Amino acid sequence: MSSVADTPGGRSSLAEHAYEVLRHRLIMLDIAPGDAINEASLSAELEVGRTPIREALKRLEGEHLVNSYPRRGTFASNVEITDLAAITEMRVALEPIAARRAARNITPELRAEFAETITAIKNLDPEQDARTLIERDLGVHRLIYRAVDNLHLQETLVHLDDLATRIWCLVLPRIPDLIGHIREHIGLLEGILSGDEDQVASYAGEHVREFETTVRSALT
Numbered sequence: 001m002s003s004v005a006d007t008p009g010g011r012s013s014l015a016e017h018a019y020e021v022l023r024h025r026l027i028m029l030d031i032a033p034g035d036a037i038n039e040a041s042l043s044a045e046l047e048v049g050r051t052p053i054r055e056a057l058k059r060l061e062g063e064h065l066v067n068s069y070p071r072r073g074t075f076a077s078n079v080e081i082t083d084l085a086a087i088t089e090m091r092v093a094l095e096p097i098a099a100r101r102a103a104r105n106i107t108p109e110l111r112a113e114f115a116e117t118i119t120a121i122k123n124l125d126p127e128q129d130a131r132t133l134i135e136r137d138l139g140v141h142r143l144i145y146r147a148v149d150n151l152h153l154q155e156t157l158v159h160l161d162d163l164a165t166r167i168w169c170l171v172l173p174r175i176p177d178l179i180g181h182i183r184e185h186i187g188l189l190e191g192i193l194s195g196d197e198d199q200v201a202s203y204a205g206e207h208v209r210e211f212e213t214t215v216r217s218a219l220t
Contacts, residue, residue, distance in 0.1 A: 014048045014049070014052035015048075015051075015052040015055035015056050016056075017046065017048065017052070018042070018046055018048055018052045018053050018055075018056035019055075019056035019059050019060065021046060022037075022042070022056055022057070022060060023056075023060060023063075023065065023162070026060065026065045026066065026076055026077075026166070027065070027138075027162045027163075027165045027166050027169075028131075028134070028165070028169055029079075029166060029169045029170065031076045032076060033076050033077065033078045033079050033166075033170075034075055034076060034078060035075065035076045036073055036074070036075050037057060037066060037073065037074040037075060037076065039053050039054065039057075039074075057074050061074070063159055063162065064077055064163070065077055065162065079166045079167055079170045081167060081170075081215075081219065083163065083167075084167055084212060084215060084216075085212075087160055087163050087164055087167075088208060088209070088211070088212045090156075090160055091157075091160050091161075091164065091208045092205050092208050092209060094153065094156065094157055094160070095157070095204040095205060095207070095208050096200075096201035096202070096204045096205045097153065097201075098144060098145060098148045098153060098154075098157055098204065099144065099188060099191075099192060099197075099200035099201055099203065099204035100197040100200060100201050101147070101148045101149060101150065101153075102144050102147035102148055102192045102200070103191065103192045103194075103195050103196060103197045103200050104195070104197060105147065105148075105149050106147050106192060106193070106195075107147075110143070110146065110147050111193060113143060114143065114147075114189050114192060114193050115193065117139070117140060117143055117189060118186055118189050118190060118193075120136070121136070121140070121182060121183055121185060121186055121189075122183070122186065124136070124179050124182065124183070126179060128179075130172055130178060133178050133179065133182060134165070134168065134169065134172065134178075136182055137165075137168075137181070137182050137185075138161070138165055140182070140185045140189070141157075141161050142158070142161075144188075144189075144192070145157050145158060145161075147192070164211065167215060168211075168215065171215055171218040171219060174218035174219075175214065175218055181210075181211075181214060184207055184210065185207070187203050188200055188203040188204060188207060191203055
């Protein structure tokens with residue numbers, strides 16, 4: 001009898017699982033820039049075959065999160081601060097569009113999630129560890145993207161946010177007010193709930209610009 005991994009759906013599911021796990025480790029710098037990716041170790045750890053691991057790595061290479069070299073192997077890509085301006089340029093253009101669409105199309109289910117997220121941000125513990133705070137920041141962006149009714153826009157935003165998060169994690173020890181940065185989302189989320197498209201577009205663009213300013217200040 002064929003196992004789940006032997007079926008097309010099973011392979012796809014396992015590759016997707018491997019992709020999600022590896023992608024998160026890469027953007028959070030759990031796999032440090034330049035580190036080698038050991039397929040055998042990952043296969044054993046995630047309890048999947050080598051084929052799903054390779055399929056996941058192929059996707060991640062297309063997203064510039066890993067680099068593969070013949071006869072050398074696959075490595076986590078470097079975090080290039082020089083990419084910050086280009087990433088910001090794209091996000092300043094696209095994040096306001098996403099915010100407008102979210103304000104226009106939010107569903108009752110997402111509305112409840114937005115309200116819960118606002119409450120959670122307001123109640124953040126100042127003593128909370130930085131890793132948990134970054135996870136919260138990442139979750140806010142993903143929530144907004146899920147409210148966008150355009151798959152291509154969603155995928156582009158997620159990719160850009162992944163790259164921005166890697167830069168964020170790199171400078172994290174030098175960020176003086178991480179909670180303050182996360183709480184900047186409150187106005188954006190409340191604006192989406194109220195349906196004010198112009199307001200949320202302004203908030204979204206300003207948040208991206210403030211992100212770049214904060215990162216550059218941390219590097220000086």
